[in-house]
Amino acid sequence: MPGTTVWQATAPDRAAETGGEDRTGGHGGTGDLGGTGDLGGTGDLGGTGDLGGTGSPEFVLWLADAAGRAPAANAGPDLLRVRAVVIATGATEITVPFPGWDLPGVTTAGAAQALLKAHGVVAGHRVLVAGSGPLLLPAATALAVAGARVLAVLEANPAGPAAARAAALAPFTEKVAEAAGYAKVLARHRVPVLTGRAVTACHGAGRVQRATISRLTRDWHPMPGPGREVAVDAVHTSFGFCPALDLPRLLGCADVPQPGRPAAAVWHDGDLATSVPGVFAAGETTGVAGADVAELEGYIAGAAAARFLGRIAAVTFGKRTARVRAGLTRTRRFARVLDDLYPFQTGWLDWPAPDTVTCRCEEVPWSAIGEAVAGGARDVRAVKGVTRCGMGYCQGRVCGPVLQQAVATAAGRSLTEVGDLQSRPVVTPVTLAAIAASGWPT
Ligand SMILES: Cc1cc2nc3c(=O)[nH]c(=O)nc-3n(C[C@H](O)[C@H](O)[C@H](O)COP(=O)(O)OP(=O)(O)OC[C@H]3O[C@@H](n4cnc5c(N)ncnc54)[C@H](O)[C@@H]3O)c2cc1C
Numbered sequence: 001m002p003g004t005t006v007w008q009a010t011a012p013d014r015a016a017e018t019g020g021e022d023r024t025g026g027h028g029g030t031g032d033l034g035g036t037g038d039l040g041g042t043g044d045l046g047g048t049g050d051l052g053g054t055g056s057p058e059f060v061l062w063l064a065d066a067a068g069r070a071p072a073a074n075a076g077p078d079l080l081r082v083r084a085v086v087i088a089t090g091a092t093e094i095t096v097p098f099p100g101w102d103l104p105g106v107t108t109a110g111a112a113q114a115l116l117k118a119h120g121v122v123a124g125h126r127v128l129v130a131g132s133g134p135l136l137l138p139a140a141t142a143l144a145v146a147g148a149r150v151l152a153v154l155e156a157n158p159a160g161p162a163a164a165r166a167a168a169l170a171p172f173t174e175k176v177a178e179a180a181g182y183a184k185v186l187a188r189h190r191v192p193v194l195t196g197r198a199v200t201a202c203h204g205a206g207r208v209q210r211a212t213i214s215r216l217t218r219d220w221h222p223m224p225g226p227g228r229e230v231a232v233d234a235v236h237t238s239f240g241f242c243p244a245l246d247l248p249r250l251l252g253c254a255d256v257p258q259p260g261r262p263a264a265a266v267w268h269d270g271d272l273a274t275s276v277p278g279v280f281a282a283g284e285t286t287g288v289a290g291a292d293v294a295e296l297e298g299y300i301a302g303a304a305a306a307r308f309l310g311r312i313a314a315v316t317f318g319k320r321t322a323r324v325r326a327g328l329t330r331t332r333r334f335a336r337v338l339d340d341l342y343p344f345q346t347g348w349l350d351w352p353a354p355d356t357v358t359c360r361c362e363e364v365p366w367s368a369i370g371e372a373v374a375g376g377a378r379d380v381r382a383v384k385g386v387t388r389c390g391m392g393y394c395q396g397r398v399c400g401p402v403l404q405q406a407v408a409t410a411a412g413r414s415l416t417e418v419g420d421l422q423s424r425p426v427v428t429p430v431t432l433a434a435i436a437a438s439g440w441p442t
Contacts, residue, residue: 062430063440064250066276071438073430079438084278084305087248087266088298091241091284092397094263094344095131097358097366098351100202100211101237109139109238122148124234128211130154130199131238133342134290137182137193139236144189151230152192154213156220156239157342159195165341172334199235200227200351211235220347240344241288242401242422248285249423252276257416258287261344262401262408264420271321272301273308280305289335296328348402349409358406359399361392369403373410379418380407393429396421 059072059080070080093110100106105124107115109131115121127148129140132155140153159165169176186193200222201212214227242263245255253274255264265287272280282301283294300321307317352358354367364387372386380403383389389403390396396403400421407418 060428062426062428064247066252071440073434084308086280086282086301086305087285088283089244089247091243091288094239094242094401095237096239096348096402097356098200099353099356102357102360103202103204103208105208106202106235109135109236112236113139116142116146122146126232127234128199128232129236132156133240134338135238141182141185144191150191152194154197155195156198156216158218168337202235208235220345221350243285245422246427251279253279262404262415271304272297292331296324299324359389361394362388364389369406370410378411380404383407390421395424
């Protein structure tokens with residue numbers, strides 16, 4: 001959307017030199033809409049590169065509608081009017097509830113990274129990094145380099161046969177080298193990477209002081225036994241990402257389920273056009289696949305938006321995007337390999353205790369979800385209505401994916417059948433003053 005990760009147009013001559021792979025339009029560019037707030041008229045999707053820049057969003061959109069209107073909370077013009085838009089609003093990190101996950105000192109791995117990168121703050125000194133997925137390695141590496149004693153990286157999925165893993169990753173030498181780099185740094189800091197294990201409980205008075213590490217079955221059920229308790233002062237967990245669908249859904253864009261994951265993605269065609277004319281999507285909104293895919297998709301989506309607006313001809317579009325597509329096919333293939341290596345399993349449903357807080361905003365205990373389903377609630381929205389789970393400040397961004405999987409399992413229905421919480425008008429917290437100033441609805 002304007003002001004977020006809008007594709008930053010590449011100067012035409014530069015794109016021609018590089019076959020369209022100039023990646024100057026990095027993430028988080030701010031939207032200089034030429035002062036009018038009208039992308040259709042003055043916003044330059046055609047080639048001068050003046051849409052991007054400072055890395056911090058100038059506009060936070062809190063609503064959007066099919067008429068092409070999008071009010072922004074923190075800058076003028078308050079009501080943007082657009083004829084074409086690229087939605088690249090990213091994703092939310094998924095973490096699952098377990099006893100003590102709400103203690104101070106327990107955060108997502110992404111939060112730990114953000115604290116470190118943005119503020120130079122290490123959240124703890126005896127740390128476990130746990131969950132599943134490729135993010136665990138760079139997160140643990142960064143913490144170790146910053147001086148934290150990382151006791152272990154715990155990957156919930158099993159290592160699997162080394163030969164099959166090596167064969168799957170072999171074509172992606174640069175990624176293998178990147179992973180080897182993390183492994184080397186972790187080894188230097190004596191950080192073991194243990195598979196088939198998870199933090200299944202945290203304990204402490206006032207903040208996390210101990211964590212229980214459990215061995216897991218292939219589908220993440222804890223093995224019998226009490227687990228091993230270790231002294232910690234921080235635990236960082238991450239179980240993948242959930243595409244942010246609020247804005248695309250408000251605009252009427254269709255989405256598609258992601259197999260095996262409690263998170264749908266925006267449906268799109270080969271040019272990143274969504275089901276709504278003039279609305280394009282890129283990056284994590286189209287399915288979580290990493291920064292390389294996001295960047296290449298952003299290029300194509302931006303060029304497609306320019307073509308939609310008549311700023312570039314179809315033939316130019318084809319030429320400029322041709323080489324980007326080859327790279328995109330390859331990077332998407334790598335993302336699929338990672339999906340296979342790090343499936344999101346359902347055994348975590350055994351980890352919470354009946355009184356484990358599941359919706360942190362509304363303090364809804366885990367037991368309330370099962371009770372609501374037993375009482376007749378058959379989908380996520382019904383359970384939300386009965387329990388208030390997902391009704392608080394974060395509007396289900398934290399508990400939504402796990403609620404979806406919990407309800408699906410308890411009700412014996414598919415993830416699609418039980419639905420999710422991802423279409424909440426008023427996309428981001430906004431003041432009444434900003435709403436009044438926007439003139440919405442007009
Ligand atoms: C801690 C961490 C480490 C990672 N490490 C790696 C790595 O090593 N390698 C890798 O390939 N990938 C990594 N990733 C994933 C990578 O960051 C993403 O794949 C990539 O950033 C996705 O790009 P995107 O443009 O889709 O979303 P983002 O980069 O997340 O950008 C989304 C933007 O939209 C803005 N936004 C959202 N909603 C609104 C709104 N309503 N109004 C205005 N603005 C809005 C957000 O503020 C944000 O600026 C990591 C992710 C995290 C969290």
